[in-house]
Amino acid sequence: MRVYAYCLSDEIEEGEFEVISGVAGATARLIETEGIVSVVSNFPENSIAVTRENVLAHERVVRNIFRKASLLPFRFGTVIADARLLDFISSQKSTLSDQLERVRGSVEMSVKVVLPDEVNASEALQTKSGEEEDRTVSGTEYLKRKRREILVDEEIRERAGETARWLTEKLQGAASDSVVTALPSGSTVLAISFLVRRERADEYRKLLNRARAERPGLHFLTSGPWPPYSFSNINS
Amino acid sequence: MIEDLDLLEQSELSLLETLDHVLTRGLVIAGEITISVADVDLIFVGLNVVLTSVETAREIIGARGRKEEGE
Numbered sequence: 001m002r003v004y005a006y007c008l009s010d011e012i013e014e015g016e017f018e019v020i021s022g023v024a025g026a027t028a029r030l031i032e033t034e035g036i037v038s039v040v041s042n043f044p045e046n047s048i049a050v051t052r053e054n055v056l057a058h059e060r061v062v063r064n065i066f067r068k069a070s071l072l073p074f075r076f077g078t079v080i081a082d083a084r085l086l087d088f089i090s091s092q093k094s095t096l097s098d099q100l101e102r103v104r105g106s107v108e109m110s111v112k113v114v115l116p117d118e119v120n121a122s123e124a125l126q127t128k129s130g131e132e133e134d135r136t137v138s139g140t141e142y143l144k145r146k147r148r149e150i151l152v153d154e155e156i157r158e159r160a161g162e163t164a165r166w167l168t169e170k171l172q173g174a175a176s177d178s179v180v181t182a183l184p185s186g187s188t189v190l191a192i193s194f195l196v197r198r199e200r201a202d203e204y205r206k207l208l209n210r211a212r213a214e215r216p217g218l219h220f221l222t223s224g225p226w227p228p229y230s231f232s233n234i235n236s
Numbered sequence: 237m238i239e240d241l242d243l244l245e246q247s248e249l250s251l252l253e254t255l256d257h258v259l260t261r262g263l264v265i266a267g268e269i270t271i272s273v274a275d276v277d278l279i280f281v282g283l284n285v286v287l288t289s290v291e292t293a294r295e296i297i298g299a300r301g302r303k304e305e306g307e
Contacts, residue, residue, distance in 0.1 A: 008263070041244065047270040050259070052251070058238035059258050075262035088265050181261065191256075224252040229261035 005078040006061045011069035012037045023057045052138035072232040092222035107225030110168045113190045114219035160190045174204035178194045193230035
């Protein structure tokens with residue numbers, strides 16, 4: 001039978017599981033193997049549409065379980081034969097148990113930092129005025145521009161790396177782990193997620209606010225607490 | 237949930253952050269992500285974060301397609 005999979009946990013008790021509706025209006029249910037419970041719902045289709053309704057249904061089910069249990073959320077779109085899901089769990093049992101141990105009692109706190117883009121802006125201006133002066137671009141000029149683009153890209157990447165190291169160091173007192181989920185390439189947004197024990201969330205916020213005050217030139221977008229989406233990759 | 241609002245409306249930010257987490261992160265069983273990109277809700281299009289999400293999804297679908305072709 002094909003199911004849509006939401007998350008895995010080793011802390012869910014059948015008796016405490018609340019009935020909740022998932023994607024396509026199907027009721028979420030539990031299947032268990034080797035002490036690891038999967039939260040799934042029946043899903044006969046081959047693929048799932050990326051709609052607001054479906055994405056929010058996925059997140060609603062995961063978050064509902066997350067209130068009471070540590071878990072590893074699946075990425076949106078995991079549609080799988082139930083037998084294959086159970087095989088996956090059996091074959092990855094020790095890795096999954098390690099991952100569950102790593103996130104136990106913790107939440108994910110996410111930060112996006114928008115780096116100042118004055119480098120980008122001045123570069124764009126230079127290119128534009130250059131184009132107005134001579135419409136036909138020589139090979140040498142083309143190569144020069146390409147080279148400039150690469151340098152700007154490198155500079156943004158360097159600055160992002162430095163910002164990531166700085167922020168990670170500032171928050172290491174409250175976070176047990178962190179992962180940089182997006183380094184800029186073509187944009188100037190740096191994304192970092194921190195794994196924070198529930199009881200240290202306030203301390204994390206305090207440290208984050210202190211760090212923000214240090215660098216008023218940066219824009220921050222902070223969100224959380226999340227189920228540990230960024231700490232559920234078994235290849236990491 | 238969202239604590240900084242200097243770029244976008246709170247509801248938009250909240251949705252984008254949800255998309256970023258739910259669509260691009262989380263446990264993946266190789267070859268078992270089957271989303272239909274053709275049905276991507278229009279509300280999601282046009283913002284960097286979302287495009288990144290859709291790109292990631294396409295890569296997975298592409299990898300799956302290649303795997304199936306090879307079988």
